[in-house]
Amino acid sequence: MTAPDVIVIGAGFAGLAAATALVERGARVLVLEARPVPGGRASAVRDAATGETLDNGQHVLMGCYDDTFRFLARIGTPDRVHRQAGLAVTTIERGGRRSTLRLPPLPAPLHLLAGVLAWDALSWREKVSVMRVGAAVTGRDRHTLPDRSGAAAVTVYDWLVGHGQAPRLIELLWEPLALAALNQPIGVAAADTFIEVLSRTFGPDAERASLVVPAVPLDELYAEPARAWIEARGSQVRTQARARVRVEGDRVVGVDVRGETVDAPVVVAAVAWHALPGIFAPPAPPALGDLLPRAAATDSSPIVTVNLWYDRPVLDEMLVGLPGRAFQWVFDKSVVFGRGTSHLSLVSSGAADIVALGNEALVERATREVHDALPRAAAARLVHASAVRERRATFSLAPGQPARPGTETGVKGLLLAGDWVDTGLPATIEGAVVSGHRAAAAITRRG
Numbered sequence: 001m002t003a004p005d006v007i008v009i010g011a012g013f014a015g016l017a018a019a020t021a022l023v024e025r026g027a028r029v030l031v032l033e034a035r036p037v038p039g040g041r042a043s044a045v046r047d048a049a050t051g052e053t054l055d056n057g058q059h060v061l062m063g064c065y066d067d068t069f070r071f072l073a074r075i076g077t078p079d080r081v082h083r084q085a086g087l088a089v090t091t092i093e094r095g096g097r098r099s100t101l102r103l104p105p106l107p108a109p110l111h112l113l114a115g116v117l118a119w120d121a122l123s124w125r126e127k128v129s130v131m132r133v134g135a136a137v138t139g140r141d142r143h144t145l146p147d148r149s150g151a152a153a154v155t156v157y158d159w160l161v162g163h164g165q166a167p168r169l170i171e172l173l174w175e176p177l178a179l180a181a182l183n184q185p186i187g188v189a190a191a192d193t194f195i196e197v198l199s200r201t202f203g204p205d206a207e208r209a210s211l212v213v214p215a216v217p218l219d220e221l222y223a224e225p226a227r228a229w230i231e232a233r234g235s236q237v238r239t240q241a242r243a244r245v246r247v248e249g250d251r252v253v254g255v256d257v258r259g260e261t262v263d264a265p266v267v268v269a270a271v272a273w274h275a276l277p278g279i280f281a282p283p284a285p286p287a288l289g290d291l292l293p294r295a296a297a298t299d300s301s302p303i304v305t306v307n308l309w310y311d312r313p314v315l316d317e318m319l320v321g322l323p324g325r326a327f328q329w330v331f332d333k334s335v336v337f338g339r340g341t342s343h344l345s346l347v348s349s350g351a352a353d354i355v356a357l358g359n360e361a362l363v364e365r366a367t368r369e370v371h372d373a374l375p376r377a378a379a380a381r382l383v384h385a386s387a388v389r390e391r392r393a394t395f396s397l398a399p400g401q402p403a404r405p406g407t408e409t410g411v412k413g414l415l416l417a418g419d420w421v422d423t424g425l426p427a428t429i430e431g432a433v434v435s436g437h438r439a440a441a442a443i444t445r446r447g
């Protein structure tokens, strides 16, 4: 490849979205990824015992992930997902009561109103109080903005209580939603990002709230197709290529990688907050100001996934919510992938309390919770189990965390992408892809 116009460091969703958007606009791009495969925090790994390709954790997209679906359409994989027609979520309460929240295909806010009114898990009083949050989030009518005043300084829990939400309603509805979206306990995460998520999710129509589950492992959904798409157009993705940015004065001049220097006038650093300080040789370029100390001071929040394989089907649905448990969601990968037996993936978001447990203890906890909720699983034979810990799955959204950075930096030619960049969204695929698209747009604007 001749000298690149742009080097992208990091081949997660953000880096690959940025790279494909730039290639689409005619740029020659070199993507450098430190790990042996692209994918970053949304990647596939091989399970030694079963030979199956597993995701490093179950990922769910939502109907409102506009930039993500644009990216998948660009690389030719938008059909490799199962998409619900409108939101439908079954939950099993700790006492065993099963119910389904279903949003009918009506315009907002009628879909939320009708869905909540029909949800038999809630009392009338609870149904009415859900609508208080609905009104605060969507604006009562087209002329009212969502109520975000002071929301960055209070936790999700305090905000919900302040909007009249009773403890049972919080446990049954808001906590699982917030944990899934923010990956942090509701008593820790700030409310502003949650309000943004709710206003996008329960925004104009029911389709935007629908859950979208990858129908293939994550490497087949985007990482390898994006690499192939980029390379078919004369640009390049190099793996096992840990990069360091070269800055002269206040301008980027290229990167050092595997003992080689590659010149480029523009570099996009699409790495996670904790990796950002490591892509500069010390001392850090003064033009970056306090960017690197802010990145280093940002806390992380873990996710734990336990995979359980049974000798027969134990669930008929793609996913079920288990409110009030350590593992808040159970997915049946076999239902998604169309296989006869059951491979359950149990997800614990905001998992700081259990991430230090050993594999055996994690599997025991997950098995206990799933057997309690699903009698068919308790009656089946567990044939294999594994646990995956992602200690730095997402950045912390707690009040008082360092401010998130923008796309531009103080170093000319150096842009940032990655879910940590301030898109207003939590650490999600959509946040990562939006940040990548923003970096590509900023570069294209400059010409």
Ligand SMILES: Cc1cc2nc3c(=O)[nH]c(=O)nc-3n(C[C@H](O)[C@H](O)[C@H](O)COP(=O)(O)OP(=O)(O)OC[C@H]3O[C@@H](n4cnc5c(N)ncnc54)[C@H](O)[C@@H]3O)c2cc1C
Pocket: 009, 010, 011, 012, 013, 014, 015, 032, 033, 034, 035, 038, 039, 040, 041, 042, 056, 057, 058, 059, 060, 061, 241, 242, 243, 244, 270, 271, 272, 275, 278, 279, 303, 305, 390, 392, 393, 394, 417, 418, 419, 420, 427, 428, 429, 430, 432
């Ligand atoms: C277990 C788990 C479950 C999740 N579930 C969901 C979900 O259901 N829905 C959702 O929307 N989001 C989910 N997320 C969040 C989502 O995965 C992330 O927000 C997204 O993948 C972040 O992408 P990124 O490109 O910003 O960063 P990353 O994926 O972290 O990519 C950064 C890349 O940079 C590379 N890198 C770092 N330093 C260097 C260097 N010096 N040189 C070269 N390369 C370097 C890294 O190896 C990495 O590949 C989940 C995350 C985890 C961990």
